Amino acid sequence: MIVTGKPVxxxxxxxxxxxxxxxxxxxxxxxxxxxxxxxxxxxxxxxxQPDAAPARETDLQSAIGKELARAKKTVGPSAPAGALAALEAASRLPLGDGLTREREIFETLVVSNESASLRHAFFAERQAGKLDGAPEPRPVATVAILGGGTMGTGIALACLNAGLQVTLREVDAEAAGRARTRITDQLDADLARGRIDREGLAARTGRLTTTAALEDIAGADLLVEAVFEDMDLKMSVLEAASRTVGPDCVIATNTSYLDVDRMGDAVADPGRFVGMHFFSPAWIMKLVEVIRARRASPETLSTALAFARKIGKMPVLAGVCHGFIGNRMWERYQREAAYLVEEGATPEQVDKALTGFGFAMGPFAVADLAGLDVDWRMRQSRPRAEGEHYPRAADRLCELGRYGQKTNAGWYRYEPDSRTPVPDPEAVEIAHALAREDGIAQRVVSDEEIVERAVLQLVNAGAELLGEGIAERASDVDAVWLHGYGFPRWRGGPLFYGARRGWREIAKRLEAYAARSGERWTPAPAILAAARDGVDLDEAVGEPV
Structure with missing residues (x-):
């Protein structure tokens, strides 16, 4: 409790x-x-007893070592170490001296960057998903889900855990049966771990219907389409579903990057259509990006936001663009990581440097976990900018059938039945050889350069999204990256990190990289305006540069 700040x-x-x-x-x-x-x-x-003698010497370091290491990942290195120092003072000093030392530690920590970042994160989470002048949301008690794969069953679990009635529809009875088995297997695992009791298990399974009949979804208050990430398939499913549910049913698509406005063309009454980007595993991950489809009514947006909160999620509003807030920034971050490998770094060096900065995982370990083929399909769906240099290694790995953990090889290799990444010289040589074909020579890349380039790309991309109106506020960008992508909470988020570093310094570093490496480093207009005027990024949006 002391080193994490979490109650029991x-x-x-x-x-x-x-x-x-x-x-x-x-x-x-x-x-x-x-x-x-x-x-x-x-x-x-x-x-x-103020005059009591000091307690006997105890090895507090050993007693809470594991908790201290874990706490550093969530609240940063300073606060857990300060808590440990206060405990040691309490055990070794007379009461008055121990209290004095505790006060000294507190006064240092309360003005630290970590403290400011954690306070910013706290308020960013509570501000996220607020819609000015929002009408009353429609009540949602019954949810229909189309698609029983990983995302569909995950969303179903989140709804069941929140006490909602769920009807999950698949293409045939066999697929519907498999979806039900996925859900009940996870509920059985939750029972075994003590997360739910037998009464809770029975209640959840009693609220679940799996079916192959489209007409069974007719009574839903809200529908979530969660079929494969293919535009034509989604539009076909949405067209049929929108003519089956009632006129007051809010219709959402779960998509991570597709054009929600185009999908709305398939929906009868697109005013009730909205995007909802859930993160996997959907019954655990807290973040949901609620995508403002162009024709979505205020009531539809309000209902989607309220539904997300009802199932225990933190909704963040986002506009329509390729990848929305999170994945558009992820693409820039991951591509910069690929550039770094082309120039001479290795995947394990990049991952180690960025986890050292505080990320939960490095970009190459994440890519292997998610499956390299997922981003491969995304890249194939999007035209490439003319004259843009494109790191080819990830595509070549996919062409060789190296999709990551699922094939025991990607950027790393994996032993059978193991998720532990093992550095793979073959993947490094593939990346370096392709880079040499493109005229890029390898060199020594420092860990400091890795961190700066990767994080600056996030800062710049986030500022662009704010300036384009895709993100409502800078703190929303931070909330997305804190809860969806493992950005260290004790650094506050990409845009808070940029603000603490100073927008003049950020602009200066971006311009230096632009002079060396070209257009991808052009500073976002909001950053230039904030640097010039000495204002917050939210204030700088829309200012002429």
Whole structure:
């Protein structure tokens, strides 16, 4: 609790000896007074003794070492170390001296970058998904889901866990049966881990219907289309579904990069159509990008946002563009990582440098986990800018059948039944050989350059999205990357990181890279305006440069 700042349930606190009793009842005050009446004063603990001798030396480092290491990933290195130092002072110093030392530690930490970043993250999460002047959302009690693959079943689980009725429709009875098995297998796993009890399991399965009949979705309050990421397929499914559900049913597509406005052409009454980009695994990941389709009514947007919150998600509004907020930035980040490998770095060096910065995983490990073929299809769906240099290694790996963990080889190789990445010289040589064919010589690339280039691409891409109106506010960009892509929370998010570093410094570094490497480093207009005027990025949007 101390090093992570996370509370524990009352029962757990009792088991740990942190509290004397856990009481229940309609009148909790009366129950507490009754309990106190039955206690002898000697059982309630000793009063503080300011002049007591220091406690015996204890090895606190060993006792909380594992928790300290884990906490550093979420709240940064300084606060857990400060908590440890305060604990040590409490165990080794007289009370007055220990309290003085604790106050000194607090006064240092409260003005740190990590403290400011964590406070920014706290408020960014609460601001995300707020729609000015939003009308009352439509009530949602029954959800229809089209598609029983990884995303469809994941969304179904999120809805079931929130107490909603779910009807999942697949193309035939066999596919519907497989989808039901995926869902019940996960619920059985949750039961085995103690996340739900048998009563909860029965309630969830009782609210689930899987079917091959399209007419079974007719009574849904909200429909989520979650079929394969193919525009023609999605439009065909949406056209049929929109004519089956009632006129008040809100219709959403789960897509990670396709044109939501074009999909709306297939929907009867596109005013009730919206995008909802869930992240995998959908019953665990908190983030949902709610995509403002061009013709979506305010009531539709309000309902989609309220539905996301109802199933325990943090919705962030995003406009329509390729990849929306998160994946458009991810593409720039991942491509810069590929440029770095072309120039002489290795995938493991890039990943290690960026996890050292605080990311949960490096871009190459993430790509192998997700499947290289996923981004390959995305790249094939999008025309390439004329004259743009394109790192070819990821495509070549896919052409060789190296899709990542699913094939035991991608940027890394994997032993059978293992998810541990093993550095693979063959993948490095493929990337370096293709780069040499394109006239790019390899050199020594420092970890500092890796971090700066990768993070600056995120900062610049996020500022572009803000300036284009795809993101509502800078803090929304940060919320997306904190909850969907593993950006270190204790750095606040890409745009907060840029603000703390200073927009003049950011603009200067971008211009230096642009002079060396070309157009992909052109500073976003909002960054130039913020640097010139000394204002926040939100204030700089729309200012002439």
């Amino acid at each position: 349930p009352a029962g757990w606190a009792h088991d740990l000896g942190l509290v004397r009793a856990v009481l229940a009842g309609e009148d909790i005050r009366a129950a507490a007074l009754d309990w106190l009446d039955g206690q002898g004063i000697e059982t309630l603990g000793l009063p503080l």
